[in-house]
Amino acid sequence: MKNNAGKPILLKMVAAIQENKDYLGEVDGLIGDGDHGMNMNKGFSMFGDLIYEREISFTDGLNELGNVLFSKIGGSMGPIYGTVFMGMAEAGKDFDEIDLDRFAAMLAAGLRDLRDVVQAQVGDKTLIDTLEPAVVAVETAAGEGKSFADALGAMKAAAQAGRDSTRDLVAKFGRSSRLGERSRGVLDAGAVSCCIILCAMADGIMDLAGG
DSSP states (O other), rough: OGGHHHHHHHHHHHHHHHHTTTHHHHHHHHHHOOOHHHHHHHHHHHHHHHHHHHHOHHHHHHHHHHHHHHHHHTTTTTHHHHHHHHHHHHHTTTTTTTOOHHHHHHOOOOOOOOHOOOOTTTTTTHHHHHHHHHHHHHHHHHTTOOHHHHHHHOOOOHHHOOOOHHHGGOOSSGGGGGGGGGGGSSHHHHHHHHHHHHHHHHHHHHHHHHH
């Protein structure tokens, strides 16, 4: 895809968070403070308003989204998502076109930058349970020479499976970690929002490619 044609992908991500604001709040309210949907909606909506009447590339948009989330929303999730998106943007800033290998490199950079600032691993009931399997799925598909469309499908499936895996995990980080075993049986809100974002990103790329 053309990097400078990526604005519709960004707007699809914004719309996905806006549409799921209440659901994210409900999920977070079960074992957290219930403000994840409100905070995510605030940040993504601010970003959507900023770019609505502007021409902006996919990577420039990711960088701007990261900056908004990092500086404008409360809690730990703003800096976490800000780090991921700005890492992706930095890795892809010189790309005129983004193919599967380049997209995989961007995702990997976002995850790598996040790992520099958080200690959570897969199994700790965080968004890492969604993000890391999704990144691995795209890297694996690229390594196997699969199509971009197949890789995006694999990314969505891995993200969804990772999200669902958090239901049976005990939280190790954040407010919900204080609940211990009582945090089991509920999805992690960050894993849910990460899945929503990644699936919207994948769908946006597919729409742009006409497939």
